[in-house]
Amino acid sequence: MASSGTVTSGEYIKHHLTNLTYGPRPDGSWGFANSSDEAADMGFWAVNVDSLAWSFILGALFLLFFARVAKRITTAAPGMAQGFVEMVIEFIDENVRSSFSGKNDVVAPLALTIFCWIFLMNFMDLIPVDLIPWALSLVGVHFQKVVPSTDPNVTFGMSIGVFLLMIYYSVKVKGLGGFAAELTMHPFEAKNPILKILLLPINFFLEGVGLIAKPVSHSLRLFGNMYAGEMIFILISLMFGSGIILSLAGGTLQFVWAVFHILVITLQAFIFMVLTIVYMDMAHSHH
């Protein structure tokens, strides 16, 4: 894109940060947005087709590979694929065992899905930023964001999913009263019943903020890290259109940043998984 000359840096960046959005147009018909402003105007019922498609493809890839190995699993000496899959499973199992003290056989597969899926979505960041958008532009797709985890819809979708599970298990384990008590009897405690009632709204406000902050921080942490990383890749790729010396410098920078980013994408996937386990543990533990 930078090579086309007529595009300014600002336009280039903005173009890269626009999703392929499918939604209702102002005239009532449905279609793909032709600019980022148009995409923004489509409102709530628009769909970011690129985010969803990549997220679905990557998740399905992970699950199909693992399920394929699981189907042919043998208790004798494992092959390469099975060895790799078992290594991942044991890694997750160890983490769940060390952080989750309750009894729930959903948490471990939940952690596995989150870790592998987010890792793969983050991994799309290491593919040169222009490669897939350029290839798709040849077949007439004009906007493409290939890293689903740089779309807040995706990260919030997952964190709210975790949040709902957390509420569900809180109510299931502690009962509706127990869960309500947890929200209203802490952090200020009192023995006097009148004082208790007076403290109730304060407690509820503090605990409520804490509760809502969980899915927000959970998803924004991943989104922020991945968005910033993607942004730097875009900025580096701007250098490729500005002479041979800057191009070489850009190539070097891109390599260094990509190597560093291998750490970031793994770490962010890991952090998202560990926080999920911790939240699920909080849902299962009594205070």
Added chain:
Amino acid sequence: MNINVTLLWQMVFFIVFVWFSRKFVWAPILGAINERRTTIADGLAAAEKGQQAEEEGRKQAEQFVVQAKAQANEIIGKAEKRGSELVEEAKSTAKDEGERILNSARDEIETELNKAKEALRGQVSELAVAGARQILKKEIDPKAHSELLEQLAAKL
């Protein structure tokens, strides 16, 4: 960057994927891992047991060898003793037998001798009577002089 219905779709994917992962990935793989873990643990335990049994068996075998050696030595000692005893017995039996045979031979010789002496005595007395008859002819009556003749024979 717009929050829209993508979020809800992502939530649906998320829940479906977690369900799928739990049912078709996690359960079978962890089951296999645990199964292998127990198999390996069992194998190791069995190997250790086998080693112990082997050690015990070796010790027992050594004990048996020692016992057998002691028994063999005892048997050899007894056999030697019994052998010498047998030789001694045979020696004394032979000696006794020899003496017995010698004695009986001696007795026989004596009886034979006495018999011969008797016979000789009888013959001499007859000879003497016949000689005297020849000499005296009718004068001597064997019945009247038998006492004298017997005295004569006893002197011979």
